[in-house]
Amino acid sequence: MNQLITWRGAVCVLGLFAAASMASAGDIAATFSAPMFDRWMYPYNSANPQGSETEATVFSVIGSETEWAFDNRDGQMIIGYATGGAIPAGQPVANYRIRSARLIARASRDNAFVYDGTPDSFRTLLPMSDPDFLADEDAGQPIELFMCGYRGGWALTGPTAFGESTPFHNGAPFPFPARGIRNAFAAEFDAGGLLIDNSNNRDQRREVRPLAIGNADLPQGALVPRDTDFVFEIDLTNPQAIRYLRESLAAGQLNVVISSLAITEQQSANVPAFYCKEMPAAVGGVPARLELSVCVGHPADWDCSGVVEVQDIFAYLASWFAGDGDFDASGVTEVPDLFAFLTAWFGA
Structure with a gap:
């Protein structure tokens, strides 16, 4: 006192x-109605060229006979926004005060998966015989939004920036096994401040902290109709999220990953799926939208007057x-x- x-x-x-x-630069409210790129990160993505797919599925093959050969988070969706045109890049990271940040992605398939708007422990996906198994109290698995990490020499920006046509991995297409090799992946910062791969957190027996969990205007456990919007409200009480957003805005590029441990079979139609920007609007396609409210300038300019x-x-x-x-x-x-x-x- x-x-x-x-x-x-x-x-x-x-x-x-x-x-x-x-x-x-003051108080900026920016809406990016479509990403610079969106990419289905799946080892057997046959789109030609890569990045031309009209939807992206996010799923796990946990429980299948070949789960050992694939990441727990087998299908992922990478979404990238060039932010520098609306929000000045190149400033010290502390000069970006994030007021709000959300991403809205629209489901592209009808009644293909069950809505779960709550976090689930990795323990709910362990074998029931495992002493650490925990029964899931509700149906389904959440759709999660993560930071994006890179391997194989790829990066957020620069001459090796990951983009829509970047290969799944640095090797022959359609690899088998395809575990731990993807060039871009769902990530979070570890205790040392490095981005680590969350693609196999179930097998690593590690809880994750996503940027956000997708919420929809549906009752828990309901089948998800086509054209349902999933809103990912980024948690600004998470210091990792604030750091990631600030560093991305300073770089002028924000990449995020939609991922889920929703269990399905590979190439099944009953799987969470979201529109890519390549889906024509004439048939209902709506790309993922990013909304940011940011005060840009000296951090002590609290009223954002300049x-x-x-x-x-x-x-x-x-x-x-x-x-x-x-x-x-x-x-x-x-x-x-x-x-x-x-x-x-x-x-x-």
Whole structure:
């Protein structure tokens, strides 16, 4: 409490100053109605050229006789957005304050899978004889949104940027086995801050933390009708998510992965599927849409006016007392955020 009283006193003194620095593009609400690319990442994707498929299925073959030869997350959907045209790239990552971020993907098949809008432990997919097996309390498996990681020399940007026509792996097409070799994959940061592959988290006995779980306007356990929108509201209390979004916006390119451990058989029609941008609108195709609200500029420009000034202090205090002042992007609003903000304000 003494810390807060001291800080409030400092705010009164700050009213004598008129510190200001121009550094901002301001408050930006950007909607990307279609991605730069979308790609079905599946070892037996026969689209020619790669990336020309009209839909992408996301599934697992856990339980099949050949599951040993394939990733747990066998079918994945990579979606990439060039953000630099709407949100200035190249700034320090702290200059991107993410207000909201969501992706909307539309189901392309009718009644092909069961809706599950809740997280499931990997333990629900272990054999029932396994001592760590956990019964699933609801039907189905969630559709999840992840960061995108790379191997084989591929990257987010630059001369080796992963794109729509990048091969599934650096080798002959249609590989068997096809486990742990995909050039782009569902990922998250590990404790050391490196992107790790989540494609086999069931076999690794490791829980994952997706950016978001897809939610639809359906009752739990219902069959999913064609043209159902899945909304992935990215969890901004997740410091990993904030870091990933900031780094992507600074690079001018945001790639994400839709994935699921929904169990099916390879080449089955009864599998979660989503429209790609190549599906003609005349037959109902709607590509995945990205919506971002971002304040770009000096992190102490809390009211996003383009100027760091006294008003930002009062704007920040209002956010902090409302529980929305996570200045250090730790995932929680707490006293250290106040002092981090003040340090940034004086340093502007």
